[in-house]
Amino acid sequence: MTDLLKKNIALNVTLNDQEFARFAEPFRVTTVQKKEFLLQEGEVCGFEAFVNKGCFKVYHLNDKGFEQVVYFATENWWITDIDSFIHQTPSQLSIQALEDSEILVINKADKEKLYEDMPKVEKLFRVMTQKTHIALQRRMIDTLSKTADQRYQDFLQRYPDIASRLTNIQIAAYLGVSHEFVSKIRKKISRS
Amino acid sequence: MTDLLKKNIALNVTLNDQEFARFAEPFRVTTVQKKEFLLQEGEVCGFEAFVNKGCFKVYHLNDKGFEQVVYFATENWWITDIDSFIHQTPSQLSIQALEDSEILVINKADKEKLYEDMPKVEKLFRVMTQKTHIALQRRMIDTLSKTADQRYQDFLQRYPDIASRLTNIQIAAYLGVSHEFVSKIRKKISRS
DNA sequence: AATCACTGTTGACGCATATCACCTTTGTAT
DNA sequence: ATACAAAGGTGATATGCGTCAACAGTGATT
Numbered sequence: 001m002t003d004l005l006k007k008n009i010a011l012n013v014t015l016n017d018q019e020f021a022r023f024a025e026p027f028r029v030t031t032v033q034k035k036e037f038l039l040q041e042g043e044v045c046g047f048e049a050f051v052n053k054g055c056f057k058v059y060h061l062n063d064k065g066f067e068q069v070v071y072f073a074t075e076n077w078w079i080t081d082i083d084s085f086i087h088q089t090p091s092q093l094s095i096q097a098l099e100d101s102e103i104l105v106i107n108k109a110d111k112e113k114l115y116e117d118m119p120k121v122e123k124l125f126r127v128m129t130q131k132t133h134i135a136l137q138r139r140m141i142d143t144l145s146k147t148a149d150q151r152y153q154d155f156l157q158r159y160p161d162i163a164s165r166l167t168n169i170q171i172a173a174y175l176g177v178s179h180e181f182v183s184k185i186r187k188k189i190s191r192s
Numbered sequence: 193m194t195d196l197l198k199k200n201i202a203l204n205v206t207l208n209d210q211e212f213a214r215f216a217e218p219f220r221v222t223t224v225q226k227k228e229f230l231l232q233e234g235e236v237c238g239f240e241a242f243v244n245k246g247c248f249k250v251y252h253l254n255d256k257g258f259e260q261v262v263y264f265a266t267e268n269w270w271i272t273d274i275d276s277f278i279h280q281t282p283s284q285l286s287i288q289a290l291e292d293s294e295i296l297v298i299n300k301a302d303k304e305k306l307y308e309d310m311p312k313v314e315k316l317f318r319v320m321t322q323k324t325h326i327a328l329q330r331r332m333i334d335t336l337s338k339t340a341d342q343r344y345q346d347f348l349q350r351y352p353d354i355a356s357r358l359t360n361i362q363i364a365a366y367l368g369v370s371h372e373f374v375s376k377i378r379k380k381i382s383r384s
Numbered sequence: 385a386a387t388c389a390c391t392g393t394t395g396a397c398g399c400a401t402a403t404c405a406c407c408t409t410t411g412t413a414t
Numbered sequence: 415a416t417a418c419a420a421a422g423g424t425g426a427t428a429t430g431c432g433t434c435a436a437c438a439g440t441g442a443t444t
Contacts, residue, residue: 062337070329083326119311126318133325134275137262140332144368145254148431167391176336178432183393340401359421370402375423 001029005050005104008076013124023118026110031102038079038095038103045084045091047105051077054101055165059173060093069174072098072162078128079103099165148177152185193221197242197296200268205316215310218302223294230271230287230295237276237283239297243269246293247357251365252285261366264290264354270320271295291357340369344377 002024009015015023032038032054039045041061051073058079059069070093073079084091085108106114114121142151152175156163163171168186172179194216201207207215224230224246231237233253248265250273262285265271276283277300298306306313334343344367348355355363360378364371 060333060337062333064337066337068333068337070333082322083329086322086326115315119314122311122314122318123307126314126321129318129321129325130274130278133321133328134278136325136328136332137275140328140335141252141254141260141262143332143335145252145256145258145260169391179392180394180433181431183391184431187393360423361421371421372403372423373401375421376401379423 001052002027002104004052004076008050009124012127013120015120019118019120023114023121026114027104027106029102030105032097032100034097034100036097038097039081039084039091039093041092041094042090043084044088045081046088046108048078048080048085048108048111049103049105051075051079052102052104054103055098055162056095056101057098057170057173058093058095067173068176069170072159072166072170072174074162074165098170143176148175148181149185149188151175152177152182153189193244194219194296196244196268200242201316204319205312207312211310211312215306215313216296218306219296219298221294222297224289224292226289226292228289230289231273231276231283231285233284233286234282235276236280237273238280238300240270240272240277240300240303241295241297243267243271244294244296246295247290247354248287248293249290249362249365250285250287259365260368261362264351264358264362264366266354266357290362335368340367340373341377341380343367344369344374345381 002020005024005027006020009020009023027050029052030049038047038049038056053075056073056079057067057069058071058073058081059067062068071077079095081091081093081095083089084093088108115125142154146154152171155171155175168182169179172182175182194212197216197219198212201212201215219242221244222241230239230241230248243265245267248271249259249261250263250265250271251259251261254260263269271287273283273285273287275281276285280300307317334346338346344363347363347367360374361371364374367374
């Protein structure tokens with residue numbers, strides 16, 4: 001149940017079996033059906049979750065009513081609306097399952113107890129947040145300086161396993177372009 | 193010398209005078225002249241710095257030879273190339289002073305000692321990184337779903353004090369648009 | 385099997401923004 | 415004070431991408 005989680009955190013911090021047991025204790029296994037929402041805009045996000053199986057999109061509905069995908073999360077990714085979770089303010093993001101999924105959920109109070117009880121957990125989430133931040137910084141640079149064509153191809157190369165589970169419409173919502181234009185990019189690629 | 197730093201970290205963590213003294217000890221005051229580089233692309237970033245006075249731009253030179261500004265840092269901001277600093281790999285970013293400035297610099301080894309000696313420092317940088325990440329996530333959404341016009345006006349509203357110290361060219365490099373277009377946006381605004 | 389919703393494709397047209405060229409204004413160094 | 419570099423502004427033209435509309439393909443639901 002928590003095997004994948006154990007491997008995941010081992011990337012950032014070393015815990016012995018007893019420490020990991022304490023860490024894993026407050027997590028609850030939850031199954032989520034395709035199309036089900038973990039969080040809807042306006043709700044306060046009280047959880048953080050680790051994806052054991054399945055796929056989610058974390059997105060914002062912009063002024064024009066378009067979904068802007070902040071990120072996709074498949075096996076081994078963490079999901080939350082970090083802004084709403086930390087500040088306990090209404091969420092501007094929604095989180096929806098794109099496949100039948102299984103996640104490990106921890107609530108805010110339990111996570112804060114972990115921070116207090118285990119200094120290594122501070123380090124774990126510091127390092128995880130830093131890595132996430134680095135990835136987002138790179139995406140920011142690419143978004144501002146590359147064409148949609150290049151960004152589409154970069155996405156396929158960087159996340160081939162995720163891309164194959166998504167529709168063009170979902171990928172377009174991540175890249176911030178219309179799905180019709182993604183379709184035209186694909187046509188152009190297939191000709192060359 | 194470290195008054196501003198003391199106030200800055202007090203936003204995220206509580207340290208008594210003795211603890212703060214230990215925290216501040218490894219920082220070195222450094223003056224930097226306008227146009228001087230703290231870091232150039234290709235170098236490994238071995239420091240993190242707190243801005244006491246002045247202004248910096250952190251930017252990436254893209255394929256077309258254009259500067260893409262990742263962020264500006266004035267008084268009370270921290271600067272580093274977090275990617276290069278953490279992984280000790282060659283930097284893809286450059287950091288240059290836009291004004292004569294004064295910073296407090298800590299090197300990587302000393303920062304790691306702080307992490308080991310003071311659990312509160314783990315928390316400090318975890319929370320700081322989370323806040324930075326939230327801000328970048330919001331910027332990402334805005335970049336993908338708003339026009340240059342809106343983003344320019346948002347920038348002026350959100351950072352009026354920084355904007356007034358920058359040229360249009362620098363603001364354009366942050367927004368990811370040409371400086372000519374920023375000029376046209378300004379004209380349009382002034383007419384209305 | 386039939387239906388209906390969702391996804392993908394294509395073309396015509398329009399808008400946001402880039403590019404280029406040139407000029408004016410401002411700042412800076414001697 | 416002069417000269418030169420950098421910043422700011424403007425118009426003409428080009429391009430990337432959006433919008434809209436229509437249609438075909440693919441899956442889901444009954």
